[in-house]
Amino acid sequence: MRWAGWGDPAKSRELPDQVLKLLHDLLGVRPPPAPAATLESVELPPIALPEPLLRALAGVVGEEHVLTSRADRVLHTRGKSTPDLLRMRAGDGSDAPDAVVLPGSHEEVAALLRLCTTERIAVVPFGGGTSVVGGLQASRAGFAGVIALDLGRLDRLRSVDTESMVAEFEPGVRAPDAERLLAAHGLTLGHVPQSFEYATLGGFAAARSSGQASAGYGRFDDMVVGLTVATPSGDLELGRAPKSAAGPDLRQLLLGSEGVFGVITSLRLRVRRAPAERLYERWRFASFAEGSAALRAIAQEGPLPVVLRLSDENETMVGLAKPESIEPGGEAGCLAIVGYEGWPATGRDVADGWAGAVEAGRGIPLPARREAVARVLARMGGEPVGEVPGEEWERGRFSAPYLRDALLAAGATVETLETAGFWADLPRLYDAVRLALLGELGSSLVMCHISHVYETGASLYFTVVTAQDDDPVAQWERAKAAVSAAIVEAGGTITHHHGVGRDHRDAYAAEIGPVGVAILEAVKSRLDPAGILNPGVLIPWTG
Numbered sequence: 001m002r003w004a005g006w007g008d009p010a011k012s013r014e015l016p017d018q019v020l021k022l023l024h025d026l027l028g029v030r031p032p033p034a035p036a037a038t039l040e041s042v043e044l045p046p047i048a049l050p051e052p053l054l055r056a057l058a059g060v061v062g063e064e065h066v067l068t069s070r071a072d073r074v075l076h077t078r079g080k081s082t083p084d085l086l087r088m089r090a091g092d093g094s095d096a097p098d099a100v101v102l103p104g105s106h107e108e109v110a111a112l113l114r115l116c117t118t119e120r121i122a123v124v125p126f127g128g129g130t131s132v133v134g135g136l137q138a139s140r141a142g143f144a145g146v147i148a149l150d151l152g153r154l155d156r157l158r159s160v161d162t163e164s165m166v167a168e169f170e171p172g173v174r175a176p177d178a179e180r181l182l183a184a185h186g187l188t189l190g191h192v193p194q195s196f197e198y199a200t201l202g203g204f205a206a207a208r209s210s211g212q213a214s215a216g217y218g219r220f221d222d223m224v225v226g227l228t229v230a231t232p233s234g235d236l237e238l239g240r241a242p243k244s245a246a247g248p249d250l251r252q253l254l255l256g257s258e259g260v261f262g263v264i265t266s267l268r269l270r271v272r273r274a275p276a277e278r279l280y281e282r283w284r285f286a287s288f289a290e291g292s293a294a295l296r297a298i299a300q301e302g303p304l305p306v307v308l309r310l311s312d313e314n315e316t317m318v319g320l321a322k323p324e325s326i327e328p329g330g331e332a333g334c335l336a337i338v339g340y341e342g343w344p345a346t347g348r349d350v351a352d353g354w355a356g357a358v359e360a361g362r363g364i365p366l367p368a369r370r371e372a373v374a375r376v377l378a379r380m381g382g383e384p385v386g387e388v389p390g391e392e393w394e395r396g397r398f399s400a401p402y403l404r405d406a407l408l409a410a411g412a413t414v415e416t417l418e419t420a421g422f423w424a425d426l427p428r429l430y431d432a433v434r435l436a437l438l439g440e441l442g443s444s445l446v447m448c449h450i451s452h453v454y455e456t457g458a459s460l461y462f463t464v465v466t467a468q469d470d471d472p473v474a475q476w477e478r479a480k481a482a483v484s485a486a487i488v489e490a491g492g493t494i495t496h497h498h499g500v501g502r503d504h505r506d507a508y509a510a511e512i513g514p515v516g517v518a519i520l521e522a523v524k525s526r527l528d529p530a531g532i533l534n535p536g537v538l539i540p541w542t543g
């Protein structure tokens, strides 16, 4: 992972001259005045943890698992939002942890939490480090120091129960490894966020992630049937059955808790049979309103495809619906991506009205599902514009974050944000976000797509591109404040899948109200009385 950018350096990209010229002509983008910092020039705070405390940490996990090198500290500084990257590019490593500590078992995590409580050391649980909401940035005030608790050594698939279709994983398993491990059993999770290459299962649960195939596989929190959590006050073992009426579901309290209540050390996840076939296609609609109505019809009438996203006019024009390129594609209207994963129909399935397929756990065969979805899309004004070759979709779906690095280097700020609302409120929410961004940033390109659909509503995912001013971090923070206020005002949720972190903390408090905040504070004070876990994230509780 690049320390001031995204992903594998070998996949980094350059912007074509034509695009650079367009950015300059349309948005006034100019190269930044100073070159980006080098790893050696990043300014890090001195290590605050005294030697005896570092030795005590090593006493729990072994000396080789307490890392204090410049590279290790920098790689565990903040997450991967655009302001995070801009700060690193400017050489600002002020939020670096004092040490990176890698536990090898649940017991070691529990022992570390006890030690850190006694010694008042702040602990930032660290999965893939892909948070885009400030979820990895701890407050130092009042602590002897800060450690990043890197869960990378907890990377095993513990068991697979093909009868219940449940797999147990450790939290540090990265998404591609989870898929590889499950593929050996003919299974899949089907969780494919854009951060897939680096993010971990523990991080997905802690931040309630949602992947690009959520229409078919559900959100990550839908997949979690059980959790083991180490807290400073003891262990939690949650989830004895798929559903239960035994009081409030405490799994839900831990999902989305972003490491402030405890550290997830094991997850039991619902798995599905790996599909035999995948197919992605594009549909065109005359307008975003027409396309939205079609997506609503599919979400409410079913059956759902696995992937269902609709770009607005701007995103379609720029070509982000075909995300491997941002060259203007001259596409008119609004493009939707509709994806299917499943099995071909057998003669027996057809003869018994799909009962055989459903019984075999294969669901409605792909062709039948495709036909049913196409009927609804066509009725709602959609026009099929052809299949997307599988390879193109696979390549394109992960390429946008690499493009962000190239845009930042060229002097453009590009950032994404997301919200969700009920269908009836969606047009107002869409307008409110656009107006807030354009009002604050002036000349800029604001694009949107519907990224996840439900019977009752959908998520809106925005991408904004603007020219960096002299202080691009402050420039974005002003825009973000304006847009967060607009989302709260328009009745949307402050986040559909990125989580709260530090960036959405105030808007989240406004969303759940003072009694909601008091509930979270009460849980926090009981589970983590010294307030060592992720201080400053999710709730403003200081211990």
Ligand SMILES: Cc1cc2nc3c(=O)[nH]c(=O)nc-3n(C[C@H](O)[C@H](O)[C@H](O)COP(=O)(O)OP(=O)(O)OC[C@H]3O[C@@H](n4cnc5c(N)ncnc54)[C@H](O)[C@@H]3O)c2cc1C
Binding pocket: 006, 079, 080, 081, 124, 125, 126, 127, 128, 129, 130, 131, 132, 135, 136, 151, 171, 192, 193, 194, 195, 198, 199, 200, 201, 202, 203, 204, 205, 206, 207, 208, 209, 210, 211, 212, 258, 259, 260, 262, 263, 264, 265, 401, 497, 498, 499, 501, 534, 537
């Ligand atoms: C380029 C890019 C694209 C993205 N696309 C998507 C997307 O499509 N969908 C989506 O949902 N998100 C997306 N994200 C956001 C991010 O990937 C998700 O929030 C993801 O869930 C974070 O996983 P992680 O392993 O990187 O967690 P981290 O970033 O390491 O941690 C996230 C939060 O969870 C806490 N945490 C991590 N592990 C644990 C644990 N085991 N126990 C307790 N707390 C823990 C951390 O302290 C932090 O507060 C994207 C981010 C980037 C940079």
